[in-house]
Amino acid sequence: MAARNKGTHFVVTANRLRDGRSVYLRPDDTWAESIDEAKVLEHESEQEACLALARSQEGTVCDPYVFSVRLEHGKPVLLTQREVIRNSGPTVYFRRLGHGQQVVKEA
Numbered sequence: 001m002a003a004r005n006k007g008t009h010f011v012v013t014a015n016r017l018r019d020g021r022s023v024y025l026r027p028d029d030t031w032a033e034s035i036d037e038a039k040v041l042e043h044e045s046e047q048e049a050c051l052a053l054a055r056s057q058e059g060t061v062c063d064p065y066v067f068s069v070r071l072e073h074g075k076p077v078l079l080t081q082r083e084v085i086r087n088s089g090p091t092v093y094f095r096r097l098g099h100g101q102q103v104v105k106e107a
Contacts, residue, residue, distance in 0.1 A: 008068045008069070008070065008079075009040045009041060009042055009068070009069050009070070009071055009076065010040070010041040010042075010044070010046070010047055010066050010067065010068055010069065011024055011025070011035070011038045011039070011040060011041070011066070011067060011069050011076055012024065012025040012038075012039070012041075012047075012050045012051060012054050012064055012065070012066050013025070013038075013064065013065060013066075013067060013083075013086070014031070014054055014061035014062060014063055014064035014065070015061060015062050015063060016031065016060065016061055017059070017060060017061060017062055018060075021033060021089065022086040022087060022089075023061060024037065024038035024039075025038060025039050025050060025053070025054055025064075026038065026039055027039040029053055031057075031060065031061060035069075035075075035076050035078065035087055036075050036076070038069075038076055040069065040071065040076050041066070047066045050066070051064060051065070051066060067079075067080070067083055068080075
């Protein structure tokens with residue numbers, strides 16, 4: 001069993017299909033929008049089982065992966081700018097056709 005990498009822990013994340021929002025795997029294997037609710041993995045050896053579980057839910061989420069976090073006061077802290085941006089919500093908003101929007105076809 002691999003030990004923690006210099007105090008680093010891990011979290012599984014994905015994007016929710018319904019709205020593109022970044023979500024985090026909870027200890028009860030559901031998805032949360034808040035990183036504070038995420039299941040924190042202490043060992044690299046736990047990653048594959050959690051990723052397999054996340055991949056089995058790809059009707060709800062897409063592209064799950066694991067990233068590193070640091071714990072402060074028992075809460076995960078994001079370490080990379082990429083995860084900070086993803087955590088703040090979608091950077092581009094879009095409208096889905098068929099939700100109050102008309103499609104105009106050119107002749």
